[in-house]
Amino acid sequence: MSEEGELTTIRCTIDGSPHEHRCHPLTSALDFLRYVAGLTATKEGCKEGECGACAITLDGVVVNSCVVPAAHLQGRRVGTVLGLSRPDELSALQKAFLECGGAQCGICTPGMLVTGARLLEEGERLTEARIREHMAGNLCRCTGYGKIVESLLRASEEER
Numbered sequence: 001m002s003e004e005g006e007l008t009t010i011r012c013t014i015d016g017s018p019h020e021h022r023c024h025p026l027t028s029a030l031d032f033l034r035y036v037a038g039l040t041a042t043k044e045g046c047k048e049g050e051c052g053a054c055a056i057t058l059d060g061v062v063v064n065s066c067v068v069p070a071a072h073l074q075g076r077r078v079g080t081v082l083g084l085s086r087p088d089e090l091s092a093l094q095k096a097f098l099e100c101g102g103a104q105c106g107i108c109t110p111g112m113l114v115t116g117a118r119l120l121e122e123g124e125r126l127t128e129a130r131i132r133e134h135m136a137g138n139l140c141r142c143t144g145y146g147k148i149v150e151s152l153l154r155a156s157e158e159e160r
């Protein structure tokens with residue numbers, strides 16, 4: 001982190017709650033969430049924009065937070081995996097991941113859930129091909145992807 005004089009104040013909403021924190025403007029959005037705002041649910045994988053583990057939404061659009069400067073969060077609506085569930089109830093997609101074994105080590109899971117939830121929001125009847133296309137930027141080294149696809153298909157059925 002740089003000297004105080006170089007810090008900037010970032011104001012945004014995260015999962016619907018207002019946040020205001022000071023950080024260096026070139027801090028990544030991922031580090032801003034994890035180490036400045038203290039919200040560690042968003043995970044770090046490659047830190048090079050390649051794996052999707054760090055996926056969040058910015059005004060509803062999925063981005064890899066490790067390659068987005070924190071300054072780009074200014075005044076924006078940030079969505080993380082924490083915003084997908086209610087305090088006492090998991091989302092249909094989170095339940096499906098549990099039931100179908102879509103999560104193993106868990107590093108990719110927050111990004112998978114954020115990216116998958118965005119697809120479900122589109123409201124179309126999902127096919128395996130559509131899911132694989134939409135989720136192509138999210139890498140998993142554990143599950144072989146079949147259980148993740150099954151989780152999305154199940155959640156899609158649940159929500160219809």
Ligand code: FES
Nearest residue numbers: 045046047052066
């Ligand atoms: S940690 Fe951001 S894309 Fe891999």
Ligand code: FES
Nearest residue numbers: 104105140141142
């Ligand atoms: S569950 Fe381990 S990387 Fe996906």
